[in-house]
Amino acid sequence: xxxxxxxxxxxxxxxxxxxxxxxxxxxxxxxxxxxxxxxxxxxxxxxxxxxxxxxxxxxxxxxxxxxxxxxxxxxxxxxxxxxxxxxxxxxxxxxxxxxxxxxxxxxxxxxxxxxxxxxxxxxxxxxxxxxxxxxxxxxxxxxxxxxxxxxxxxxxxxxxxxxxxxxxxxxxxxxxxxxxxxxxxxxxxxxxxxxxxxxxxxxxxxxxxxxxxxxxxxxxxxxxxxxxxxxxxxxxxxxxxxxxxxxxxxxxxxxxxxxxxxxxxxxxxxxxxxxxxxxxxxxxxxxxxxxxxxxxxxxxxxxxxxxxxxxxxxxxxxxxxxxxx
Amino acid sequence: xxxxxxxxxxxxxxxxxxxxxxxxxxxxxxxxxxxxxxxxxxxxxxxxxxxxxxxxxxxxxxxxxxxxxxxxxxxxxxxxxxxxxxxxxxxxxxxxxxxxxxxxxxxxxxxxxxxxxxxxxxxxxxxxxxxxxxxxxxxxxxxxxxxxxxxxxxxxxxxxxxxxxxxxxxxxxxxxxxxxxxxxxxxxxxxxxxxxxxxxxxxxxxxxxxxxxxxxxxxxxxxxxxxxxxxxxxxxxxxxxxxxxxxxxxxxxxxxxxxxxxxxxxxxxxxxxxxxxxxxxxxxxxxxxxxxxxxxxxxxxxxxxxxxxxxxxxxxxxxxxxxxx
Numbered sequence: 001x002x003x004x005x006x007x008x009x010x011x012x013x014x015x016x017x018x019x020x021x022x023x024x025x026x027x028x029x030x031x032x033x034x035x036x037x038x039x040x041x042x043x044x045x046x047x048x049x050x051x052x053x054x055x056x057x058x059x060x061x062x063x064x065x066x067x068x069x070x071x072x073x074x075x076x077x078x079x080x081x082x083x084x085x086x087x088x089x090x091x092x093x094x095x096x097x098x099x100x101x102x103x104x105x106x107x108x109x110x111x112x113x114x115x116x117x118x119x120x121x122x123x124x125x126x127x128x129x130x131x132x133x134x135x136x137x138x139x140x141x142x143x144x145x146x147x148x149x150x151x152x153x154x155x156x157x158x159x160x161x162x163x164x165x166x167x168x169x170x171x172x173x174x175x176x177x178x179x180x181x182x183x184x185x186x187x188x189x190x191x192x193x194x195x196x197x198x199x200x201x202x203x204x205x206x207x208x209x210x211x212x213x214x215x216x217x218x219x220x221x222x223x224x225x226x227x228x229x230x231x232x233x234x235x236x237x238x239x240x241x242x243x244x245x246x247x248x249x250x251x252x253x254x255x256x257x258x259x260x261x262x263x264x265x266x267x268x269x270x271x272x273x274x275x276x277x278x279x280x281x282x283x284x285x286x287x288x289x290x291x292x293x294x295x296x297x298x299x300x301x302x303x304x305x306x307x308x309x310x311x312x313x314x315x316x317x318x319x320x321x322x323x324x325x
Numbered sequence: 326x327x328x329x330x331x332x333x334x335x336x337x338x339x340x341x342x343x344x345x346x347x348x349x350x351x352x353x354x355x356x357x358x359x360x361x362x363x364x365x366x367x368x369x370x371x372x373x374x375x376x377x378x379x380x381x382x383x384x385x386x387x388x389x390x391x392x393x394x395x396x397x398x399x400x401x402x403x404x405x406x407x408x409x410x411x412x413x414x415x416x417x418x419x420x421x422x423x424x425x426x427x428x429x430x431x432x433x434x435x436x437x438x439x440x441x442x443x444x445x446x447x448x449x450x451x452x453x454x455x456x457x458x459x460x461x462x463x464x465x466x467x468x469x470x471x472x473x474x475x476x477x478x479x480x481x482x483x484x485x486x487x488x489x490x491x492x493x494x495x496x497x498x499x500x501x502x503x504x505x506x507x508x509x510x511x512x513x514x515x516x517x518x519x520x521x522x523x524x525x526x527x528x529x530x531x532x533x534x535x536x537x538x539x540x541x542x543x544x545x546x547x548x549x550x551x552x553x554x555x556x557x558x559x560x561x562x563x564x565x566x567x568x569x570x571x572x573x574x575x576x577x578x579x580x581x582x583x584x585x586x587x588x589x590x591x592x593x594x595x596x597x598x599x600x601x602x603x604x605x606x607x608x609x610x611x612x613x614x615x616x617x618x619x620x621x622x623x624x625x626x627x628x629x630x631x632x633x634x635x636x637x638x639x640x641x642x643x644x645x646x647x648x649x650x
Binding site for chain 2: 032034051052053054055056057084086087089090091092093094095096097099100118119120121122123124125126128129131132133135136137138139140141151152153154155156157158176179180181182183184185186187188190191192193197200201204257281
C-alpha cells in the first residue's frame with residue numbers, strides 16, 4: 001500500500017463542476033475503441049497479424065494512435081474522457097498498457113479521466129480494485145484516473161475502500177443506478193415496497209454518500225459519490241434525481257444508443273448543474289456516416305453534441321426551481 | 326471478431342463434474358496475490374523499487390513465481406483455479422500479463438480456469454468483455470479461461486454475449502446471486518414480493534439459463550450457467566439451491582472469510598454434485614500461521630481443505646433426497 005496525496009484539495013465534484021463552467025460543456029467523450037471500426041488509414045496496421053500471437057500489440061498501437069487524435073480534437077469541447085475498459089481488455093495486457101497511456105494523454109489535455117470499470121467486489125478485493133483505479137502506484141491507472149464507475153449489488157463494502165482512496169486525492173465514484181440497456185428493467189425495476197429497485201439503490205447511494213462522504217457535502221457542494229443513470233428513460237431519471245439531489249449524474253445512452261439531449265433534461269439541477277453526458281460511438285465513429293477526413297468528422301460530432309447538450313443545460317440554468325433538498 | 330471452436334464438445338458443467346469425480350475434490354484454489362504477503366524469499370524481489378516506475382514489473386514477476394509454485398503443489402488437490410482480477414489489476418498492464426501466464430500454467434496443470442472478474446455491462450460492451458474472457462484472441466485471457474463470474478444488475482443483456490462465446494467452446498459463467506460480504510444484504514435482501522432480492526435473481530438466472538442455454542440442459546446434465554453463493558449464510562444457500570436445482574454453485578467465503586465446510590452442505594445436490602468451493606487466503610498464505618517451508622504449508626492447507634470438503638460432500642452423496650425438479 002502506497003500512501004499518498006496531500007491535504008485538503010478541491011473535491012472531484014468541485015473540479016468537475018468547475019470544468020463544466022469553464023468549458024461551457026457537460027460532454028464526456030467515451031473511449032470505446034473497436035479495432036475493426038478504426039479509420040481506413042489505421043485499419044491496415046490494426047489488422048496486421050489478426051488471429052496470431054502478437055496481434056494484440058499491433059492492434060493496441062493502432063488504437064493508441066486513433067484515440068490520441070480523437071482526444072486532441074475533442075478535448076476542447078469536453079470535460080472528461082470515459083475509458084470503457086472492455087474494449088481495452090479485449091486486447092489483454094497490450095490493451096491495458098494502451099489504456100494507461102491513453103488516460104495519461106487525456107489528463108495531459110486537461111480532461112478529467114473516468115475509468116468505466118463497473119467494478120463491484122467484497123472486502124480485500126474491493127480494496128485492491130480501489131488502489132488499482134484510484135491509487136498512487138506508478139505505471140498503473142491509479143495516478144491518471146479521477147473517478148471510477150461501480151456496481152451496487154454488493155452494497156457499501158464495495159464503496160468504502162474506493163472512498164478511502166478517493167477522498168484525500170480529490171477523486172470520486174459513480175455508482176450504477178439505472179442503466180440504459182434494454183434488459184435493465186429485469187432486475188432494476190423489480191418492485192420493492194411498491195417502488196422500483198433502482199429507486200432504493202438511489203436512496204442507498206444517498207445514504208452511503210452522506211455517511212461516508214460527509215466532509216464533501218459541506219455548504220452548497222455536490223457529492224463526489226455520483227450515480228449513473230441512462231438517457232433513454234427520462235421518467236426514471238427524474239426519480240433518481242429526486243432521490244439524489246446532491247449527486248453528480250453520469251448519463252450514458254446519449255447518441256448511438258438512441259437518447260436525445262432532451263431526454264437528459266430531467267437530470268439537471270437548477271442552474272444547469274450536476275450532470276455530465278457521455279457520447280461514445282456517435283463521436284468516435286462519426287466518419288462512418290459521412291465523407292471527408294475522419295478526424296474532422298469526429299471533431300464535428302463532438303462540437304454538435306456539446307452544443308445540443310448546452311442548449312438543454314441552458315434551459316435548466318434559467319429554471320428557477322431549485323430541487324435541492 | 327475471430328470465430329472459432331469446433332462442433333459439439335462436453336459442456337463446461339460436464340467437464341467440471343468430471344473433474345470433481347476424477348479428483349475426488351470440489352476445491353477451487355483462489356489466486357488473490359497480495360504482493361506484500363509473499364513469502365520471505367520472494368518478498369525482496371517483490372519490493373524492489375516500491376513506489377517508483379518499474380515496480381509493477383518486478384512485483385508481477387514475483388507474483389508469477391509465487392503462483393507457479395502454489396499451482397504446482399495444489400493442482401493435484403483442486404479442480405480449478407479462480408483468478409481474482411483485482412490483485413492483478415493493481416499491478417496494471419504487468420499484472421494483466423502475469424494473469425495470463427498464471428492462467429496458462431493452471432490450464433497446463435489440468436485445472437479449469439475461472440476468471441473472477443464480476444463483469445456486468447451493456448450491449449456492445451458486454452460483447453467485448455465476453456470476447457476478452459472467453460474468446461480466441463491469442464495473448465489474451467480468452468484462450469486460457471473456462472469460465473467467468475458475472476454481475477446480474479444489468480440483466481440478461483450482460484449474460485447473452487458471454488453465452489454466445491461460451492457455448493461452442495465448452496465454457497461457462499457464474500452469476501453472482503448471494504455474496505459472502507457483510508454488506509451483501511443491503512441490496513441483495515431487499516424484499517421483492519416478500520422474498521429477498523437474491524431469490525428473484527436466482528429465479529432469473531434459472532430463466533436465463535433455460536432460455537439461453539437450453540441445449541446444455543438435456544437429460545441429467547447440469548447447466549453451465551452457474552451461480553455464486555457465499556458460504557457464510559447457509560440458509561440463503563438453501564434458498565438459492567431450491568431456485569437453481571440444475572446449476573453449478575461456486576461457493577466463496579470458505580476459510581479465511583470464516584465459512585466452514587459444514588456451511589457449504591446445503592449447496593450440494595444429491596450425489597454430492599453441483600458444487601465447487603473456493604479457498605483463497607487460507608491456502609495461499611497458510612505459511613503465515615506456521616513454521617517450516619512455505620510451500621509445504623500451502624500444500625498442507627490445500628489438502629486439508631480438500632479433505633474437509635470431501636467429508637461434507639460424501640455425506641451429501643449418501644443422501645437419498647434428490648432436490649432436482
